[in-house]
Amino acid sequence: MYPQQVHHYLKEFFNENNCAILGEEDHYLTVQLTVDIDKRIMNRPFYWQYIEATNSEPNPAQVTFITNQTSIAGNLFGEAIHYGSPRLNQLFVATKELGAYVQLFEKVDSAMGQVILTPWLGVNFKVSYCCDRTKEMLYSFGINLLTGVVKEDFHETICTSEFDMEPADNVFHVQYIIKPLRALERLHAAVEAIIEQDDHSWAIEAQKRWQRDQRVLDYFYEDVEDKPECYEIERKALEEQYESKIKIEIINGGVFYLF
Known part of the structure; x- marks a missing residue:
């Protein structure tokens, strides 16, 4: 997913969910979140618990998302977002929940x-x-x-x-x-x-790394006839880590x- 695709996805997501876009260039978006979207993606549960408990005026976040760091000119403060980043994964989850x-x-x-x-x-x-x-x-x-x-x-x-x-x-x-x-x-x-x-080939390379780490683990326990529980735990951890x-x-x- 290229930076321009991420940028387009963000713009579509925020427009569809009534979040005002306050500023935009090819490499960033500045967005005023709604209460609902803030709750879904900004990880502020204690803030919203306080607001609801005290019946205070909500103040959803205003965020600048930088979609292409290589194109930044001047001092631009914001959150870098790219394919694989935790924030984009949160948006994928929100999209699934809101419009599956x-x-x-x-x-x-x-x-x-x-x-x-x-x-x-x-x-x-x-x-x-x-x-x-x-x-x-x-x-x-x-x-x-x-x-x-x-x-x-x-x-x-x-x-x-x-x-x-x-x-x-x-x-x-x-x-x-x-x-x-x-x-x-x-x-x-x-x-x-x-x-x-x-x-x-990624799976073959992972298998080679698995075998390498398994050999190292076996080396430390090669003189132990009855392998302890910690050996099985480490062996299982390697399997979970490297299994394709x-x-x-x-x-x-x-x-x-x-x-």
Whole structure:
């Protein structure tokens, strides 16, 4: 996830959640948080407990998020945010909680007369390659629920469009033929296909580091015939640290009726 993608994600998140953007350049956003978003991402539980207990006037935070540190000119104070940073992970969690599933209808000009909208299932996936190091990738897929056509980078396709919660009067939306659960299985398979074609040398390297540390551990206990409990604890810790795992997680998704 590149800095410009992080920047776009932040801007979309705060706009969708009614947080005023007070300042913006290519490399930063200054945002006035709402009470709800402050509670979700700013880690101030004691402050909010005090405010609610004393019925005081709330003062949600105003934050500058620096999305590209290489482009900073002059003295800019703020919080650096990038893919993999704890704050961005908090925003992913908040997104999942606030909008795990949506149904939206693309806005169309009423002057166009009767318009037919086609249903698409759009899903954003996070793929994590886990061992003693972690690499995370984001994938956005859409599938046409009439034809079964799969489109990559679906989020980028729809992010320039405007949507309503309800269809306009001049809109006829076609009912889907492919059930969303079946479509989700196909998108999941598309992500798995990408994973299969990816370079998995990271897992081999993790295995080598595991074997190296295991040899060191065995060296310290090589003269001990009956291994103590601490040996098993350390051996298990190495297994948990180095064992290679791939996790596929759905961040959010929805049915989008598109023109």
